[in-house]
Amino acid sequence: MSNLIIGTCGHIDHGKTSLIKALNGFDGDSTKEEKQRGITIDLSFSNITKLEKNIAFIDVPGHERLVKNMIAGAFGFDCVLIVVSASEGIKPQTIEHLEILKLLGVRDAVLVLSKADLISKEELQIKLIDIEGFVASYEFDIKFTMGASIFQEETIEELRDRLFKLEASSKQEENFFRYYVDRAFSLKGAGTVVTGSILGKPIAVDEKLFICDLQKEIKVKNLQVHERDVEVASISNRAAINISGLDAKSVQRGFLISKKGYLRGFKSIDISFNAISDKALHHNRAYSIFIGSKKLNAKVLLFSSEDSLQSGYANIKSDEDIFSIFGEKIIIRDGNESVAGGVVLNPINDPMKKQQKLLLLEALYKKDIAKAYEILTEVHKKGLGLISSAQRFALSHSNALKTAKELKNSFIDEKELVIYPLSTKEIIYKNIKGIYTKNQYALLSNSSIKLRLKWASEGFIQVVLDELEEESFLIKDANLYRSSQIKEDFTSSLLNIVLERLEKESLAPTAPYNIYDDLNLDRKMGDDILKSLCAKKQVIRLQHNIFIHHQSLAMMVDAMRGIIKKEGYIDIANLKEKYDLSRKYLIAYLEYLDNFSDITRDANKRMLLNIDIISHENKNLF
Template sequence: MNNLIIGLSGHIDHGKTSFIKAINNYDGDIRSDEKARGMTIDISFSNVILGDNHISFIDVPGHEKLVKNMISGAFGIDILVFIVAADDGIMEQSIEHLNIAKLLGIKEVLVFVSKSDLATKERIKEVKQEIIKLIKKLDLNLIEISEFSIHKAELIKNAKEILSKLKNNKKESGKFFRYYIDRVFSKKGFGSIVTGTILSGQINKNDKILVCDLGKETIIKNLQNHDKEVENATIAQRIALNLTIPKENLKKGMLLCKKGILRGFDRVDCVIFPIQKIINNQNAVFFIGSKKINATINILEENDTRILATLKLDEVIFSTFKERFILRDNMKTIGGGMILNPITDPMKKAQKIQYLKYLYDDDFKNAFKILIDAHKCGFGLLQSLQRFNLTSSECVEIAKNIDDIFCDKDSLVIYNLESKNIVKNTILNLIKKNKNAIFSANSISNELKWSSPNFNKEVIKELESKGIIKKSAPNLYISTKSNIDDVFSYAKEEILKILQDGGMTPIAPYNIYDDLNIDRKLGDDIFKNLTKTKKVVRLSHNIFILTTELNKIMQKARDIIKTQGYIDIASFKKHFNISRKYIIAYLDYLDNYGDIKKEDNKRMLR
């Protein structure tokens, strides 16, 4: 079965809702105020099976003030059915609807001249010629133009035949699930239900998905497509989802996606195709998916056909590369376009303009070069689906063809030569400060959070080849000027000295490692050895003390108990002027002795 989403568009009272009713007996005017006013206010959805096509109809309003609902319905449409009444012909709102369709990337248009029973053949011919001329001007693809009347059975039959033969030339499924909520309601016995169109990817019953705007995950309890429960759904399907989040927390315009794919930003860079004059810093209403928010247009560069701009938004959005949007001002559509850079990047204006041009042309290799230059500490590929609609593997393949960079395929980060110099200088400063510093690729990453171990290894290889550093143990390095023979023995002795100097208040292991400039894993291995050989006792997470020192403290604590009958924090503090964290650690250690008991936070002999 071929799934098609068909949007109906046209001027008020030109017969869109009547068209649907004639095709499948569905009355789109579902609200009482719609019945009373004789027009469709909110987006109306219905479906029908014609031949091999399972068609979802989206009836969008023709009233100018409600074009925002038309935009909400247009996202995800495969084919636009354009209804023009034979008596009225093309109206202003009809033209606006076609402009919106073009701006949203809807190319295929099927036209029906409605109310053909109310016009002469000459008038119908005239209207058809006007429509053909308009569609050609907008560079849209006219599938067919046919007459229609709800009062003529043969024309209804003909319309059904045309619809049954339509083909969906839609893109592939897409690389991840995306779904804008366009309706929210609750149903007794089910709870919260949302409806929308799957824009990409697929979803399964019991999947866990993220409501991006809330930052909360929810379970898909049930899915429904064309009034039937289904186990899964894919791109271009109208789907109702039964969620575990309360209805009150959900709103039209919220985006559903799998966790970890999209990040939200209140500034995005884009290309705008204006249909009215747009000026710098102009305020507009921004429509994306079923979301509507205010925006300020900051023009970066413009020519006769397009504008490169940054949109400053009132809210955070979770947009994707080349996602379509519409801009309106003063009740009119002023343009639309595509998101080119959904992720905010630190760039100079000239650099950003060139970057956006590369993205517009899908020239990712040169776009990567600009990002590599802009991100002095490397740029990550974890958001590549959102940023470029490319998988990280596809990005890695592109990076292979770029000179003078390092691409870490494990950490998914690309670095430039300037980044390498930062790592190199960090190591050189370390061994200059302490010729006996012991470091590894991992310990450099602890110092430079942005630098991956694999990237550090490349720098270490260079310094080793130049005779500046040498390997002293597996994965460990020291300066060639160091006098260390065995790094484990050296570091062990230094650690014991520091513990000895610390006495009752030894400093934490990580502070010792920093003071000695030694690798953390090496230090952890030494502490494990010292505790195993009982030279050191671990009192708490980060308090390690020499066994000889601990024995002295325990003996003094026992003497206090014998003298006053007990020991607690106050009496311990009186005899040992040390901080509370150490006192508590020593008191807790007393509990390990069988002849000591604890009562009301006091330790005493049994």
């Protein structure tokens, strides 16, 4: 089924809600306050269906004090139904609605002069031409113009038929699911339900979603599109999502639901903007920012002025995280006045110099993504993740990779999806060469180098290792690299180096991984060396991370036996009096005593069964 979201637009009491009711029987003014005051206060949602086409209506309030509610619905419009009273013509709120829709990028429009029964046919034709010309000046693509009255059934039928002839939604499907909440409530027996318009990829029942503002994962229990249960909901569907694991009171209008891992929130984003007519944005002033169905308070900082501008670049700085994507439209208001519209250029806050930021914004404004990549890789010399391109540039994975591959002086790791400036290769080169120059017995693999250079991908490291091998600086042995300067038996040398180190460290030996790092040894090779030393009983393993020279251990065992003979027992307290070691070593040595057959234990104290007998078995422990 094809979908189309049509929203209303127009001045208060020009008949928007009555027109929707005439089309589909739905009375949008359903609350007690709306019925008492006779006006639409909040958004209402309804639809009509014919064959394989569904039209969803978002009816918005026309009162000047309720424009914030109008904006909350307008971001999801595919087409706008501009309603103007035939008897009253264009009014102030009509104009403000048109300005907001223009700033939000809504272009497809239908113009209906309501209450057409109040004027003559001749006067209606004149007004149709006149008002269409006015509306067209706001750059709308007007699909058709007509007069209608809820008291003239034939005009309602004609309007309904012409609406169904409109083309389906032409919204470009985003690279991932996005959905702004416009309502949240609880249903008995179902739980929490949220409603909104789908902007990105489809979702299905049982899928996991992520509420960005709460940083909470949720699950889709059920999906409805216009009160019909469905398995899948797609772009331009008005969808109600029944979610589990969340109280409705914790969800607010404007919360953004997506998939986990796609969007990061920032308290600062960069935009381009254009002010309405003779208005301007002022530097360092607080405004209300409307993005999707969300309203937030933020300061606007201009890039090129400390006074005011009618157009340019600005930074939006808020106290709460903003979850946005490249190209998203925003509205900026000051009190009850709309001031400007903006386009999100930089939804990810990168620390950079002002001049770099301006160059980036200019590239993004021109949609020169290749240039933007160049600027960002100079900022992120230690790697720019291509996975962020979905949010940063609204690019799919394949398009991001394609654009990155076209860059000069860059290295693209397609496996880890990271882009580096080629100049960064020199950092890796100097680092690796420095290791082997400082320690000629270094023996490292690609993965062990990555443990030192956590920002570098294995693919980028391999490029440098290959170059060092070509230069005959390194020799590859299986997956390990050794200095070409070493000619003697490499393994024997390393065994002796490790053994001598453990002997020097005596009773407080360094943890294995620290030894490997200090000696620049690959971890697997280091493990193999310790296993070999243990097999020869030159080194004893006390615990998984404590390896001690056999002579040091023998000395400690003799000393502990001496304490037992003198004091009748040994525990942590009297052992620490003699040896100021950390608790982990003291416990390890005491537990080692438990291996001897002439040692008994009472609670935390060890004692000798017979101090004159040391069995052959005990001697073999060394």
